[in-house]
Amino acid sequence: MARLVCxxxxxxxxxxxxxxxWNGQPPPRALAALQVYVSNLRRVLEPGRAPRTPARVLVSVPPGYRLALDADEVDAWRFPRLVDAAAALLVQGRPAEALDAVDEALSLWTGRPYAEFADEEWAVPEVVHLEELRTVAVEHRAEAGLALGRHAEVIPELERHVTAHPLRENAVRLLALSYYRAGRQGDALAALRRTRALLADQLGVDPGPALRGLEADILAQAPSLDPAPVVRPPSLGLTPAAPVAPPPAVAPPVRARPPAPSRMVGRTGELGRLVAAAAQAGDGFRIAWLGGDAGAGKSTLADALVRHLTEQGWRAVVGRCPETTGGVPPAWAWSEVLRDLAATTPPPPETAARLAPLLTDDAVPVGQFWLARAVGDYLEGVSAPLLIVLEDVHRADEETLQLLRHLAVRLAGTPVLVLLTHRPAEAGADLVTTRAALAVQAAEDVTLGGLAEDEVARLLVERSGVEVGPATARTITERTGGNPLFVSETARLLAVDGPSAAHALPPGVRDLIRRRVARLPGTAQTTLRTAAVLGREADTDVLVAMPGADEETVLDGLEAGVLSGLLEEPRPGRVRFAHVLVRETLYEDIPRLRRTRMHGKVLAALEAVRPGDVGALGHHALASATAATALSAAAHATRAAAQASALYAHRE
Structure with missing residues (x-):
């Protein structure tokens, strides 16, 4: 639970x-054990949930699990929102409301966050983040108190705060200012001088401009240090004072215009969202995530964004994470980005020397820290704004992700948008950790689904040059799920074979699906193949009732299929293949003899739990028929035919 909250x-x-x-040393059946833990936790979180109904709190989302809760339902999520709200209210000149928000935030603090897990590697960044936010919250409360004229009241808490954090210059600034306004000028100067000595002794630096300016103002008794008049709430019958207007927003250096139409089929809404993310990047470094299955059109959409932004004066560069890491230098995607940039904007000689491991193939490696600093120095000097596209970051090595995390901090004030394309079902542990670490910088998160039927029709015409009717477009949309790659491969067959190709299984698509299935545990692959025998949609009760089936193994296999994106859960107790082509690939890869036996097992399960499903019984009876079962199969088929005839479904 703590890991999910984190x-x-x-x-x-x-x-x-x-x-x-398991701290990097999982047991042999780790996935099965994890699914048991999740199942037990779901029972605790939703004790009244009926068996086999979808969970609403701890939900399965490819490639794992998440808590589907509102931010206000979890203290660890609510706390940062309240602190941010207090900061915004202070900027808007509303200290009383800011004080209420920060008091509510601090009331949630009952001890060290994630106390029993605080030393776990996965928890440390979040614990540090929340503890830092608490120090900020204390300073926000003091600032609100000062704005409300409560100079003496804030001193005791600030004294404790500065004792605990003696190097926090903002805390010292607030304490000195509160001393001064309370008539304790000597204490104010003493606090500033103690901090000056401490910074020199421990860090070898002087105080920052804020503390130096405050000390000079105190010595001069500058009028600017006097408290501003406090606006009291209006009493009944009096005209309220005009609200304090927020300071005008500073316009970013570049604002992206709405995207112009392009030849890309569909995805106009998604392109608009990415352009809006670019507009946010005008204020400083931002990240946009672009996810989707293989063939969903991530690269096509990224190319459209590159074209659109370059037309507006942006620089755009692309780096790709290689499919194999054998013999590939670390952080290769960044090498591609920097080499592309350096071709038109050479770095200064000193920076080029430090960037050599990424710019040349035979350079002597340098430390990761110094290399990251060199990249940050160089990108900061490149003419802005800058779009960096990193393709397929689900394959990224640790060096690539480390550099990304470093640049998010280093380039905080630089207009840079980094677009990261990825396949959610293939995200590794390092990418998930990086994604959480960069949550603050994320301006947009786009996940591509399938194209709509009219978009599929347009793509078919564009790729095949053949006009297609509504029925053909509908069939191909249903079979491919609107996946642009699957549609394009089908269009190639359509150009050669005509409308009959609408029901074909393109070889390239078959190979892609096989690769996705091969990533699953062996038991999950077996469960999916069994489900394919039932059809596009399968009843979980039937799968569990099959001879020799183990309920937990079946449910674990189905969940693995859902997490991988190969299966969907259209309603409780049912699973459905994401595309007809997925089901057909799995089914056709089963050897004919084994397939016949599997239909027989399905028939036995149907007779046990769905004896009234006459049509399904007839289908599986015929598919599993042998010389020994021919009479029984004929009887099932006859009943199915009679039912179909009664329903006027003569073709059935």
């Missing part, structure tokens, strides 16, 4: 869970 509502992949729970 993810702040984001998905924690099964790989990440297994690595964290």
């Amino acid at each position: 993810a702040q509502g984001h998905v924690v992949s099964t790989d990440r869970f297994i690595d964290d729970l």
Whole structure:
């Protein structure tokens, strides 16, 4: 539970869970054990949930699990929102409301966050983040108190705060200012001088401009230090004072215009969202995530964004994470980005020397920290705004992700948008951790689904040059799920074979599906093949009732299929293949003899739990018929035919 809360509502992949729970040394059946833990936790969280109904709190989302809760339902999520709200209210000149918000935030603090897990590697970043936010909250409360004229009241808490955090210059500034306004000028100067000595002794630096300016103002008794008049709430019958207007927003250096129409089929809404993310990047470094299954059109959409932004004066560069890491230098995607940039904007000689491991193939490696600093220095000097596209980051090595995390901090004030394309079902532990660490910088998160039927029709015409009727477009949309790659492969067959190709299984699509299935545990692959024998949609009760089936193994296999994106859960007790082509690939890969036996097992399960499903019984009886079962199969088929005839379904 703590691991899920720590993810702040984001998905924690099964790989990440297994690595964290067993500290990198998982047992042989780790996935099965994890699914047991999840099942037990779901019973605790939703004790009244009926068996086999979808969970509403701890939900399965490819490639793992997440807590589907509102931010106000979890203290660890609510606390940062309240602190941020207090900061915004202070900026808007509303200290009384800011004080209420920060008091509510601090009332949630009952001890160290994630206390019993605080030293776990996965918890440390979040614990540090929340503890830092608490120090900020204390300072926000003091600032609100000062704005309300409560100078003496804030001093005791600030004294304790500065004692605990003597190097926090903002805390010292607030304490000195509260001393001064309370008539204790000597204490104010003494606090500033103690901090000056401490910074020199421990860090070898002088105080920052804020403390130096405050000390000069105190010595000069500058009028600017006097408290501003406090606006009291209006009493009944009096005209309220005009609200304090928020300070005008500073316009970013670049604002992206709405995207112009392009030849890309569909995805106009998604492109608009990415352009809006680019507009946010005008204020400083932002990240946009672009997810989807293989063939969903991520690269096509990324290319459209590159074209659109370059037309507006942006620089755009692309780096790709290689499919195999054998013999590939670390952080190769960043090498591609920097080499592309350096071709037109050479770095200064000193920076080029430090960037050599990424710019040349035979350079001597340097430390990761110094290399990251060099990349940050260089990108900061490149003419802005800048779009960086990193493709397939689900394959990214640790060096690539480390550099991304470093740049998110280093380039906080630089107009840079990093677009990260990925396959959610293949996200590894490192990517999930990076995603959580960069939540603050994320401006947009787009996940591509299938194209609509009219978009599929347009794509078919564009790729095949053949006009297609509504029925053909509908059939191909249903079979492919609107996946642009699957549609394009079908269009190639359509150009050669005509409308009959609408029901074909393109070879390239078959190979892609096989690769996705091969990533699943062996028991999950077996469960999916069994489900394929039942059809596009399968009844979980039938799967569990099959001879020799183990309920937990079946349910675990189905859940693995859902998490991988190969299966969907259209309603309780049912699973459905995401595309007809997935089901057909699995079914056709089963050897004919085994397929016949599996139909026989399905027939036995149907007779036990769905004896009234005459049509399904007839279908599986015929598919499993042998010389020994021919009479029984004929009887089932006859009953199915009679039922179909009664329903005027003569073709059935």
